[in-house]
Amino acid sequence: MSGLNGKQLIAGKWQSAGVDAFQAICPVSGRELATKFFEATEFEIDLAATSASKAFPALANTTIEQRAALLDRIAAGLDARGEELVERCMLETAYSEQRVRGELLRTISQTKLFGEMLREGSWVEAKIDHAEPQRVPFPKPDIRSMLQPIGPIVVIGASNFPLAISVAGTDTCTALAAGCPVIVKAHPAHPGTCEMAAEVIRVSADLTGIHPGAFSFLQGPSHSVGGRLVEHPEVKAVAFTGSLEGGRALMDLASRRPAPIPVYAEMGSVNPVVVLPDAAASRTQQIAHGFVSSLTLAMGQFCTNPGLLLVPDGNAGDQLIELIKEAIKAAPAGTMLHAGIQRAFEVGLDLRQQTDSADLVHGTHGDSDIRTVTPAISIIEAEVAVSDGQINQELFGPFATIVRWKNQTDLAKVIDQLTGQLTATVHADVDEMLRYPDLIWQLRNKAGRMIVNGFPTGVEVCHAMHHGGPYPAASDPHFTSIGPTSIKRFVRPVSYQDYPKNLLPLELNDGNPLGIMRQVDGQYTRQNFENSNHLAK
């Protein structure tokens, strides 16, 4: 790739003071790619954080239009450098061209959507409670509130979404939209893709007059760069997408700080898919096909991968499992994102193979390539699922446990063992769902998203999307890491009491110059109150 510099981007300048360097590895060939990337030094980490802190007032006080223009520019920049990005990303990830192009389009469109949200303006949750000076025994003051940015955010991107949940991904773009400076720690598996996206943001900030300290970007193959950032006193929150182990380590680090900060960690889950008997009988082929497609898509490298399928005992269930087995045996081998993920997958699979009770089925390794893995499933009985703790252990990649259950009690026990989940899926028609009210309640209570007659992969970027869930699916179930609502992680409400009207933010002005939806004296309205304190009835 031409033009990669291997440096850190700190407050608008590419620089590098370090000596430790690493190279990206092509997962297909196993060979190092040319560019040397330097690991950020302690000095550079501190400089990035203090630059972010210094840029905060300037960024927070930009206009809505300025921040929306920044997002538009980022989207346009990603589009303009699309061919280069796709080429480098494929080289670093072994993803198919279709997979990478799809992710690039999603990254561009989500960035534009965040800009639309800014321009629409109602997301700030403006509330106005007018004064009642004559109230007894005490006069009621004028109280107004809205969301405002919290300060510098550290973004630690995902290995499996090198564009959409990475340097110029959801976390960075919603934080910047909120008015929070961002320091990105690049994923070491795709440092070149990351550098290109960082350069797009640098240019976009420059073109839209955004303070250069509002965005910095650091490289590093070790965990210490991320750890130091999380501990930096100027950092106010962290967004992370990755493993439970990694996420929990950051959560622990952040909670032990003198002033603890939130780590918004999306840590994945096994995403149970429950097939009820009638559905198993009436849509056997469809479910088998849909399940295997969802399981093997991009070699199962999604946090929403369906890693647990609950199939009823009986003929229909038998047939469903047979169809899945056949499809898995025929499923082609594929290259994983990087050697670490490949090894973890193989070690995990070996562990499961050693379990006597597990019936393990997988495709055949192409002898020619030691760097590929094949999709696999393990079939166990409900009693085994309840007694061994493995069903909660996500094996990142194209693997699922199939659990056979006999009756509702059986099923309830298996579900009861599950920890928090990003998604829970049910295959059933309405009548059958009505016969399993406890199951539906159990799943709704464990998951961030309920899916009916579908599969969990494919996270739609829209307002109603909640991508998160109870721990350990995510660190904080209040917040989503996908979609416009993910901006809420980076803002907090501030109340203004008896504040001079002409000094209030536009969003809290009686005249409602932005025309946003607000809660005024408890009621939702876009009304202009400039000439009246009273709501139109």
Added chain:
Amino acid sequence: MSGLNGKQLIAGKWQSAGVDAFQAICPVSGRELATKFFEATEFEIDLAATSASKAFPALANTTIEQRAALLDRIAAGLDARGEELVERCMLETAYSEQRVRGELLRTISQTKLFGEMLREGSWVEAKIDHAEPQRVPFPKPDIRSMLQPIGPIVVIGASNFPLAISVAGTDTCTALAAGCPVIVKAHPAHPGTCEMAAEVIRVSADLTGIHPGAFSFLQGPSHSVGGRLVEHPEVKAVAFTGSLEGGRALMDLASRRPAPIPVYAEMGSVNPVVVLPDAAASRTQQIAHGFVSSLTLAMGQFCTNPGLLLVPDGNAGDQLIELIKEAIKAAPAGTMLHAGIQRAFEVGLDLRQQTDSADLVHGTHGDSDIRTVTPAISIIEAEVAVSDGQINQELFGPFATIVRWKNQTDLAKVIDQLTGQLTATVHADVDEMLRYPDLIWQLRNKAGRMIVNGFPTGVEVCHAMHHGGPYPAASDPHFTSIGPTSIKRFVRPVSYQDYPKNLLPLELNDGNPLGIMRQVDGQYTRQNFENSNHLAK
């Protein structure tokens, strides 16, 4: 007090298995009050938590009207038992009748307000994104989301709000409103008041058909009851109002759990009040009077007590300080809530008196009563405030540090030393505020509520109230612990993907039978979509 039983209330039954007992102490006389209260045993703690967990599905699936009726009953019950409550509360807290009656009225009215919020219904943040089956390359699924309860909540009430932030206070009532079972750990300084309020809730739940396990109530003078509850695996969140030390201990405990849970701790602050020069000159008397009233109200036992006053150098500032000194010297002694608070106040005051540079002024102790304290102020220069770390240390009670500052640089340095605050107050007119833009930004960035030309005590219970702030004012700056919005602590969003329309919660029904404000395809509307997927333009 007639009728107190000293027991635990677990799942609708007053019971007591323990042997350790304690008595309330009248702060005025120092004598023990008659009733013996038993400390909850480990078995009782576990029973309360598991009962809450078992009651969760029943409570979460009650109708809105049923939960609103519960709140109305609680409000009516508090009102009906008002005289008893006021009498016992005064005995246990040494608060004036006016103070206690005021708090009772607030408790009743806030409980009704939460019921109104439930009936209005829009607080669930319903969002609907309609499907686009024809979209290419992938069809868009139907995605809807709304807030739902998270599970059993532990409430650890405040010492200083024995009614409004205690057994039947904001935390309990918003958690129940959300559909979350509650286990209250009573404050040991007012166990009788707490027991009465718990009985009101028991009766109210009984009358409205609420599952008895939805509310339990435990006594205990030690921290171990609260600690065990926070560690209980069935508990999903904690609400706490109290000291930084206590709140941080609970946060640490909760973050070390196998599955960490949030502790919503409101831990107080020093609530800086900045007087700008023109305001000091033009409203000297008014500011002095307002400040001393706010400082000494209920013997300063508010988390919003103005513990830090920043006064400009010069004649006006001198005069302001003189007026405050005179008022403090004349301020009457008073009894504190309990001996622990009194001792901590005196120890803290002694420490400050030992600081050479501090000019300490206080009222005169009535020799007759060793159990009273007098309001006090300490006057220091800005350089001292910047160098010693004491300005961040809240001394709970009627004490404030007055810092004299020379210029904007001086002032900025002092504010920079401050940690997160519940409130920040400025005394200035618009012209003068405009001359201090950096100050306003600094304060807005540190505080949960900005007040102009007022004082921080008196937290209005309304929609736009944010009572919280950056750490250590609160554990999580996203959430308020006062007002209807405090319900958001106890709910999380859940998405429904391609869910059968007739099984959706009413809030997500196309027909919008509840008539609530929703975000449909990105737009805020109360529209009924039963016969159309399209927004009216």
